[in-house]
Each structure stands twice: as C-alpha cells, then as structure tokens.
Amino acid sequence: MTAVLPPIPELGHLALWLALAAALVQAVAPWHARLGQAAAPAAAAQGLLVLGAFVALGWAFLVSDFSVELVTANSHTMKPTLYKLTGIWANHEGSMLLWVLILALAGLLVALMPAPLGPAFRARALGVAGMVSAGFLAFLLLASNPFTRIEPAPTEGRGLNPLLQDPGLAFHPPTLYVGYVGLVVAFALAVAALLEGRVSSDWARATRPWVAGAWAFLTLGIALGAWWAYYELGWGGWWFWDPVENAALMPWLVATALLHSIRVLETRGALPNWTLMLAILGFALSMLGTFIVRSGVLSSVHAFAVDPTRGLFLLVLLAGLTGGAFLVWALKAPRIAEGARFAAFSREGSLVLNNLLLLALLSIVLVGTLYPLALEGVSGRQISVGPPYFNATTLPIVLGLAVLMGVGPLLAWKRNPRPGFVRRLWPPLAAALAFGLIGLALGLKTVLAVLGFAAAGWLIVASLLPFVGRRRVPTFLALGTAIAHLGAGLALLGATASGALQREALVSLRVGDGFAVGGLEVRLYDVGPVAGPNWTALEATLHVSRDGRPVATLTPQSRTYTTPPMETTEAGIVGWRGGDLYAALGKPDGSGRWQIHFWIKPLVHLLWVGAVLMATGAAVAAGGRARMAWPGRARPLVSRPVPVPAE
Amino acid sequence: MAGKLAPRHQRLVLAGSAAFALVGAGLLALPALEDKGTFFYAPSDLVRKRPPAGERIRLGGLVKPGSVFRQDDGLTLAFVVTDGSQETHVRYTGLVPDLFREGQGVVATGRLLPDGRFQAEELLAKHDENYMPPEVAKSLRPTGSPAS
Amino acid sequence: MTVSRILPLVLLAALATFLGLNLGRPQQATVRSAMVGKPAPAFALPGLAGEPGLRQADLATGRPVLVNLFASWCLPCRVEAPQLAALRRAGVVIHGIALRDRPEDVAAFLARHGNPFGRIGLDADGRVAVGFGSSGVPETFLIDGQGIIRAQHIGEIRPEDVPKILKELRRWG
Numbered sequence: 001m002t003a004v005l006p007p008i009p010e011l012g013h014l015a016l017w018l019a020l021a022a023a024l025v026q027a028v029a030p031w032h033a034r035l036g037q038a039a040a041p042a043a044a045a046q047g048l049l050v051l052g053a054f055v056a057l058g059w060a061f062l063v064s065d066f067s068v069e070l071v072t073a074n075s076h077t078m079k080p081t082l083y084k085l086t087g088i089w090a091n092h093e094g095s096m097l098l099w100v101l102i103l104a105l106a107g108l109l110v111a112l113m114p115a116p117l118g119p120a121f122r123a124r125a126l127g128v129a130g131m132v133s134a135g136f137l138a139f140l141l142l143a144s145n146p147f148t149r150i151e152p153a154p155t156e157g158r159g160l161n162p163l164l165q166d167p168g169l170a171f172h173p174p175t176l177y178v179g180y181v182g183l184v185v186a187f188a189l190a191v192a193a194l195l196e197g198r199v200s201s202d203w204a205r206a207t208r209p210w211v212a213g214a215w216a217f218l219t220l221g222i223a224l225g226a227w228w229a230y231y232e233l234g235w236g237g238w239w240f241w242d243p244v245e246n247a248a249l250m251p252w253l254v255a256t257a258l259l260h261s262i263r264v265l266e267t268r269g270a271l272p273n274w275t276l277m278l279a280i281l282g283f284a285l286s287m288l289g290t291f292i293v294r295s296g297v298l299s300s301v302h303a304f305a306v307d308p309t310r311g312l313f314l315l316v317l318l319a320g321l322t323g324g325a326f327l328v329w330a331l332k333a334p335r336i337a338e339g340a341r342f343a344a345f346s347r348e349g350s351l352v353l354n355n356l357l358l359l360a361l362l363s364i365v366l367v368g369t370l371y372p373l374a375l376e377g378v379s380g381r382q383i384s385v386g387p388p389y390f391n392a393t394t395l396p397i398v399l400g401l402a403v404l405m406g407v408g409p410l411l412a413w414k415r416n417p418r419p420g421f422v423r424r425l426w427p428p429l430a431a432a433l434a435f436g437l438i439g440l441a442l443g444l445k446t447v448l449a450v451l452g453f454a455a456a457g458w459l460i461v462a463s464l465l466p467f468v469g470r471r472r473v474p475t476f477l478a479l480g481t482a483i484a485h486l487g488a489g490l491a492l493l494g495a496t497a498s499g500a501l502q503r504e505a506l507v508s509l510r511v512g513d514g515f516a517v518g519g520l521e522v523r524l525y526d527v528g529p530v531a532g533p534n535w536t537a538l539e540a541t542l543h544v545s546r547d548g549r550p551v552a553t554l555t556p557q558s559r560t561y562t563t564p565p566m567e568t569t570e571a572g573i574v575g576w577r578g579g580d581l582y583a584a585l586g587k588p589d590g591s592g593r594w595q596i597h598f599w600i601k602p603l604v605h606l607l608w609v610g611a612v613l614m615a616t617g618a619a620v621a622a623g624g625r626a627r628m629a630w631p632g633r634a635r636p637l638v639s640r641p642v643p644v645p646a647e
Numbered sequence: 648m649a650g651k652l653a654p655r656h657q658r659l660v661l662a663g664s665a666a667f668a669l670v671g672a673g674l675l676a677l678p679a680l681e682d683k684g685t686f687f688y689a690p691s692d693l694v695r696k697r698p699p700a701g702e703r704i705r706l707g708g709l710v711k712p713g714s715v716f717r718q719d720d721g722l723t724l725a726f727v728v729t730d731g732s733q734e735t736h737v738r739y740t741g742l743v744p745d746l747f748r749e750g751q752g753v754v755a756t757g758r759l760l761p762d763g764r765f766q767a768e769e770l771l772a773k774h775d776e777n778y779m780p781p782e783v784a785k786s787l788r789p790t791g792s793p794a795s
Numbered sequence: 796m797t798v799s800r801i802l803p804l805v806l807l808a809a810l811a812t813f814l815g816l817n818l819g820r821p822q823q824a825t826v827r828s829a830m831v832g833k834p835a836p837a838f839a840l841p842g843l844a845g846e847p848g849l850r851q852a853d854l855a856t857g858r859p860v861l862v863n864l865f866a867s868w869c870l871p872c873r874v875e876a877p878q879l880a881a882l883r884r885a886g887v888v889i890h891g892i893a894l895r896d897r898p899e900d901v902a903a904f905l906a907r908h909g910n911p912f913g914r915i916g917l918d919a920d921g922r923v924a925v926g927f928g929s930s931g932v933p934e935t936f937l938i939d940g941q942g943i944i945r946a947q948h949i950g951e952i953r954p955e956d957v958p959k960i961l962k963e964l965r966r967w968g
Binding site for chain 2: 234271274339341342352355356357359360361362363364366367368371372381382383384385386388389392393506507508566567568569584585586587589591593595597
C-alpha cells in the first residue's frame with residue numbers, strides 16, 4: 001500500500017505552524033550571544049514555509065477544494081481562473097496570509113543578500129522583523145485561520161463578490177502590501193540601529209532603497225485603488241476620502257516624509273532621531289491602516305467582515321510593536337550624536353519644511369478619519385466626515401507642498417542660496433502664470449482651481465530646471481527626484497482639471513435620442529443584452545461626435561452576476577484628448593427610457609501617468625548618488641566615496 | 648535670512664515645529680469638522696430635533712416597500728425612508744445605485760426641504776453578509792422604544 | 796527635551812486606548828427595536844409548496860414563540876442553524892420568515908442545514924420584515940403569548956446566546 005499523504009490544506013496549515021516556530025527563533029536568536037547566526041537561516045526557513053502555505057491555499061482555490069471553508073465562501077467552479085487565484089487574497093484570511101508571505105519573502109531576501117552593515121546588525125534587524133512576522137502568524141493561526149476545513153465538503157462554492165472580480169482590484173492589495181512590508185523592513189532597520197546606538201550615513205544608504213521601494217509600491221497601490229474606484233464604481237470620481245482610502249494614504253504620507261528626511265541623513269548626517277522616529281511612525285500607520293480595514297470600527301463603503309476579536313488582536317499587536325519601538329526610541333535616541341547644522345533656506349531646511357507639511361497633512365487626515373468614532377463615543381451623535389472637510393483642509397497644504405517641491409531641489413545643501421538665486425525661478429514663475437491664465441480661459445471657476453493649475457505649471461517646469469545648463473550627467477538620485485516631482489506636477493494638473501473642468505449630463509433617453517454636453521453630441525444608438533463567463537448584462541451603445549465627426553463609441557453596462565447574484569454598473573470609458581469620456585447606464589425601469597450619466601473628464605489620464613512617474617522616479621532614485629552611464633560616454637557606475645560635500 | 652543655529656537650538660526649533668505640525672494642525676482642523684461634517688439622522692430623529700432646512704445631512708433607514716416611484720422626467724425617484732416608527736419622503740435625481748431595493752437599507756446624503764421632504768444628492772445602498780450599511784443598522788435600534 | 800521624546804509614546808497610548816474603547820461596542824447583543832413592546836404587525840405570508848404559511852394569528856397562542864428571519868443567501872444564517880436546532884430541542888417553538896427568497900432555494904437551505912421551524916412564511920418583497928422593524932438577516936424576535944414583540948436579537952445566534960434566549964423565554968412564558 002502506498003503511503004497516504006495528508007490533504008494539501010492540512011500540509012499548508014502545518015507549514016504555517018512551522019513558520020511561526022521559525023519566526024520565533026528568528027525573533028529571539030539575535031539577542032543571544034551564541035545563537036545570533038541562527039536568525040538568517042530561520043528567516044530563510046520562515047520565508048519558504050509561508051510560501052509553501054500560500055501555494056497550498058492557492059492550490060485549494062485553483063482546484064476548487066471546497067473542503068476549505070475559505071474556498072467555499074469565496075470561490076466557485078465557474079469562476080475565471082485568474083479570479084480563482086486573486087480570490088486567495090480577496091478575503092480577510094487570505095489577504096492576511098498574503099501580507100505575511102510578502103513579509104516573509106522580504107526576510108528571505110534580507111537573509112540572502114549581502115549585509116552592508118555587518119551580519120550582527122542584520123541579525124538584529126531580522127529579529128525585529130521576526131517579531132512582526134510572529135505576531136501576524138499568531139494572528140492568522142489563532143484568529144483568522146485560512147485553512148479551516150468543513151466536513152462534509154460542499155459541492156459548490158458561493159462565488160466571489162463581483163466588484164472584486166476586476167484586474168485593478170485584484171492587484172491592488174498585493175501592491176499595497178509590498179509597500180507596507182517595505183516599511184516593516186525600514187522599521188526593523190531603524191529599531192536595530194537604535195539598539196546598536198549607531199545611526200550613520202551608511203545606515204541611511206542601506207535603508208533608503210527599502211523606503212524608496214516601499215514608497216513606489218504604496219504609490220502604485222493607492223493609484224490602482226483609485227483607478228478601480230474610478231472605473232468600477234461608476235460614480236465618476238476617483239477619491240472619496242473613505243476611511244479605507246485614508247488608511248492607505250496615511251502610511252504613504254509618512255513614507256513620503258521618511259523618504260525625504262533619510263535623504264538628509266544620508267547626505268549630511270543630520271536629523272538622525274527624526275528619521276528613526278518617522279521609520280517607526282510609518283510602520284505604526286501601516287498597522288493602523290490594517291486595523292482600520294480589518295476591525296470594522298469605522299464604517300466604510302468597502303464591506304469587510306466585522307469581528308471585534310480580530311480587531312483586539314490587531315490592536316494589541318499594533319500597541320505592543322510600535323509601543324516597544326517608541327520606548328526604545330525614547331530611551332536610546334538621546335545617545336545618538338547631534339545632527340549637522342544647516343541654514344534655514346538650505347536644501348535641508350526645505351526638506352524639514354516638507355516633513356512638517358506632510359505631518360500636518362497626516363494629522364488632519366487622522367483627525368478627520370477618527371472624529372466620527374470619537375463624537376459617537378462622547379455624544380452618541382453620528383457624523384460623517386467626507387470631501388467637504390478633507391478638501392478644505394488638505395488642499396491648501398498640498399499647494400504649499402507643490403511650491404516647495406519646485407524650489408527645494410534647486411537649493412544648496414547646508415547654506416542659504418546665493419544672491420542671484422531668485423533669477424533661476426523666473427521660468428517656473430512664468431509657467432505658473434501661464435497655466436493659471438490658461439485655466440481661467442478654459443473656464444475655471446474657483447480660486448483654488450486656478451491656484452492648482454498655477455502650482456502644477458510651476459512644479460512641472462521647476463522639476464526640469466536642475467538639468468538646464470548642466471553639462472554633468474545627473475545622478476540617479478537627482479534624476480529620480482526630478483521624475484517623481486514631474487509626476488506629482490502632472491498628477492496635480494490631472495486632478496485639478498478632471499475635477500474643476502469636468503462637464504456632466506444626466507439624461508433619460510429612448511433609443512435613437514441624443515443630447516449635447518461640453519461641445520459634444522451624444523446619441524443612444526442601441527441597448528441590448530450581452531453575456532460574459534459568469535454574468536449577463538444590458539449594454540447601451542452611445543455614439544459620441546463633435547461637429548458631425550465621430551469621436552468615440554461608449555458601451556456602459558448594467559451587469560448581473562450569477563454567483564453570487566449581484567448587480568453591478570460597468571462604466572463605459574473611452575480616452576479622449578488625455579481625458580476620458582465616461583458613461584454609466586441606469587437600471588431598466590420598464591418605461592422604455594434609459595438613464596445615462598455622462599461625464600467629460602479632461603486630462604484625467606495625467607493622474608495615472610503622474611502616479612506611474614512618481615513610482616518610477618522613486619525606483620530610479622534608489623540607484624543613489626551614482627551617475628548614469630550615458631550611451632557613448634564611458635563613465636563607470638561608481639558612487640562617490642564620501643557623500644558629504646565639502647563646503 | 649537666518650544664520651545657522653547652535654545645535655541645541657536647532658534641535659529645539661525642529662522638535663517644537665514638529666510637535667506643532669502634528670498636534671497644532673489637528674487642533675486647527677477641529678472646527679472644520681463640525682462645520683463640514685454631515686450629521687446622521689433617522690426619520691425619527693428628524694421629528695425629534697429637526698435640523699435647519701438647507702443643512703447637508705445624511706438620512707438613513709429602510710426603503711419602504713411599495714413606496715418607490717419614478718417621476719415623469721425619467722430621472723427623479725421618489726420613495727419613503729422608514730425606521731419602523733417614522734417616515735421621511737425622499738426625492739433623488741440620478742442613477743440608482745446597484746444595491747438600492749425596496750425593503751433594504753439606504754443612506755441618502757442631501758438636504759431637508761422647507762416642506763419636510765428630503766432632497767438627496769447621493770444615495771448609498773450596500774449589503775454585505777448583514778445586508779445593512781452600519782449606520783442604518785445603528786439607526787434602527789435606538790428609535791423611540793417604549794418600555795416593555 | 797524629554798517631553799518631545801515621550802510624545803510619540805503618549806500619542807500612541809492615547810490612540811490605542813481610544814480605539815480599544817471603541818472596539819467594545821460592536822453590533823451584536825439583544826437590542827430593542829422600534830417595534831419591541833408593540834403587537835406584531837398584521838400579516839399573512841404564503842408557505843412552501845404544500846405547506847401552510849405564517850400569519851399574525853399563529854404568533855399569539857398563549858405561549859412565547861421565536862420568529863427567525865432568515866434567507867438562503869445569508870451566510871450568518873447558516874452559522875446559527877445549530878443554535879436554532881438546540882433551541883428546538885429545548886422545546887421552543889420557532890417560526891421562520893424567509894426574506895426575499897425563492898421557495899426552491901429555501902427548501903434546499905432547510906434540507907442542508909436542518910429545519911427547526913414550526914411554520915415558515917415567504918416574505919418575497921420584505922414588507923413583513925420592515926413591519927417587524929427588522930434591519931436585515933438573520934434576526935430573531937421573541938413574541939409573547941399575547942402576540943406582543945418582546946425582544947429582538949440582531950445578527951446570528953451564537954452558542955453563548957442560547958441560555959440568554961431561554962431565560963428570556965421563561966420570563967415571558
């Protein structure tokens with residue numbers, strides 16, 4: 001007789017328990033004199049074990065093993081294969097497993113890569129990461145086991161929420177989690193540095209790629225979420241200041257601040273304690289984000305199962321890990337050497353101001369997100385804080401940041417600018433004026449929108465200035481900074497234009513009828529049924545023309561999914577002149593007329609282009625102070641040995 | 648333009664401005680919360696303490712079965728929101744959300760008209776396993792419950 | 796300078812306390828609805844094929860009964876099936892109202908998860924559920940012998956809720 005293997009889900013479950021054991025070894029070993037070397041192998045083992053568990057769960061989803069409760073609750077044999085796989089993390093347990101997997105793989109990566117700060121330091125950083133891993137593995141196994149079996153197994157699953165059967169949302173969580181995990185690594189490196197009491201330019205150089213990578217992925221993840229909301233929800237907007245959106249935005253704000261302050265530490269050796277504090281804060285806020293999303297304390301448009309036990313577990317993890325780290329910071333930070341001094345209008349000064357503005361933004365978003373909870377606790381009144389509050393409070397600061405982003409990279413390190421400096425600002429000032437006037441000519445109504453146009457023009461031109469009239473090949477850092485700032489400028493322009501210059505029409509039409517909006521004629525050509533793999537839909541065909549010439553054909557749908565039964569709105573979107581024509585179809589009401597909501601969204605593509613440029617810029621900047629090898633110019637990729645410029 | 652500060656002073660200035668950015672910005676934002684936030688009302692709340700007409704509020708409850716009518720323009724929807732004891736007439740012009748259905752929970756953002764009806768600008772209907780937006784679930788409980 | 800050093804810790808402690816306190820008030824627990832203390836609404840619902848339905852008159856029989864609002868599409872309803880069965884074994888009369896459901900789906904649901912119900916009414920458009928002041932499924936109402944709604948349980952009945960519900964039933968019996 002052949003030996004009977006236990007079912008694959010049981011193997012996955014076992015792998016998770018073994019991974020927890022490995023994580024505990026990884027967390028404990030570095031603090032022991034002789035066991036220190038065990039941390040790296042333990043991290044590697046943990047990485048492989050969690051990978052094994054994840055593959056086991058993936059297998060269960062792929063072959064529709066309905067003896068696993070999670071598969072039954074979230075999958076269906078008729079579901080397209082791609083969404084069977086993305087269904088792994090389109091639920092609480094699976095998404096936490098994905099989070100742990102990415103963290104474990106990061107640990108594996110750290111364990112396999114050379115240790116720039118020495119093996120002992122690496123062991124300590126791995127130890128801190130091991131504590132985080134162990135906490136989340138315990139959370140998985142005790143409060144959110146993805147491998148829970150049901151006996152007898154059902155013959156069919158209940159399917160996945162159709163809103164989640166979408167490429168934008170399928171890859172939104174993994175992207176965001178890679179970002180969060182990058183922040184965990186930065187956190188681990190910061191705590192290890194605090195414990196060793198040595199924070200140097202070297203530490204900053206070793207840590208900055210992780211922060212830059214984390215920031216790039218957070219940016220992409222948030223952009224993917226916004227993109228999904230934009231085309232899937234059919235409301236014509238891309239950011240709603242929902243608590244779940246804010247939960248992702250807050251760590252991004254801190255990561256942005258950290259990315260800039262670590263630059264100061266790397267180049268000038270200044271702001272060591274501040275940078276370490278930000279590294280801990282970034283981790284704290286990514287934990288807070290996980291808590292907000294998973295505990296259900298805040299009501300949100302996004303539906304997630306509510307379980308107070310899970311919330312409590314996450315809260316204890318959050319308080320324990322970040323509380324411990326802040327305690328270490330409070331005790332050890334005074335022993336870290338003072339930072340180097342700098343003048344107020346130096347590069348450092350601008351980066352400090354950047355950090356302060358970002359923290360102010362963070363504070364405003366945090367207060368707005370938690371206020372409904374506080375008010376209900378105190379007075380029992382229910383309030384919802386939405387775009388009116390957030391737009392009024394954050395947009396002026398965002399404009400200030402845009403101005404600062406333009407001027408900062410032009411300033412010199414350490415000293416105030418030389419007298420002729422203001423002359424360099426003429427081109428961006430002229431661009432600001434020009435953009436503002438163009439915006440006015442296009443029909444901008446509010447001061448804020450005009451300022452948004454002007455700030456975007458300023459930033460777009462200013463971000464290119466450092467290369468004007470320079471013969472030297474730029475460093476990766478300077479080039480990446482410029483790309484990211486250019487992306488921010490384009491995103492600002494896209495956000496302002498798509499909001500302030502949008503045209504919309506809400507009409508009820510019979511087939512053959514038409515209407516005019518923003519200089520375009522739109523005609524309802526047909527409404528008919530269409531079918532997909534697990535849905536059927538009514539699809540409207542809209543012909544859009546301008547001065548008699550066809551511009552685009554839009555096909556918005558009102559979809560009905562079979563498992564689970566659910567109706568969704570699929571917007572019809574066609575790009576036009578850097579923006580979108582966007583239409584949503586109402587449900588049939590039996591009157592023979594069809595409700596159509598039609599938008600013209602100018603320049604909305606710049607938002608997505610901007611986000612991609614920002615992420616690309618961060619990736620390029622991770623290349624550091626090396627200079628690029630220009631084609632045809634033999635210039636080796638070497639970094640200059642001493643990063644502190646002689647003045 | 649300021650010269651360089653002594654290290655201690657530089658640190659003091661940095662710490663102080665950081666604390667201000669974090670705490671001060673939050674405090675400065677508080678008045679805006681009361682001003683810009685939208686309070687939540689159930690139909691019974693509207694009877695008990697009526698908000699000034701024109702103030703942006705959120706109204707939550709169940710869509711009364713049989714109360715939903717579409718007006719002649721083909722776009723405006725009229726329906727009744729109930730919390731079991733009181734009712735509010737609501738009008739809404741726009742596309743109806745996917746999950747909007749008679750007998751189900753709904754949260755409408757908009758303004759109360761002088762005649763007591765509610766003009767909604769935004770409708771939010773949602774169901775997860777509990778088939779209720781959380782605010783609606785909450786609003787349905789504390790409404791005037793006579794002692795048993 | 797020590798103040799600024801412990802500022803992060805203080806803010807974190809405040810935040811964690813605040814969130815922890817708010818975790819303690821979740822949805823569950825027996826909460827009175829607007830209809831508690833009032834007579835059950837007048838209604839007459841059809842039943843499954845070949846079975847009697849459920850009417851208001853079925854509720855006022857001189858002894859307390861439970862009315863459970865459920866649906867075949869509702870996940871927590873499956874979770875509470877064992878608890879309903881336990882109440883049934885304890886001698887409690889439970890009537891069911893299936894919300895916005897098709898008869899064949901209800902029959903399949905009962906075949907799969909057990910049928911603890913005395914009578915079952917099909918509330919196809921949800922009117923009766925609204926009449927009870929119900930906010931969703933699953934929900935369970937306690938009706939006393941005179942047909943007055945005495946208690947409402949929102950969400951699924953968890954194992955620890957069974958003794959509480961039995962105690963309530965004795966109170967009104």
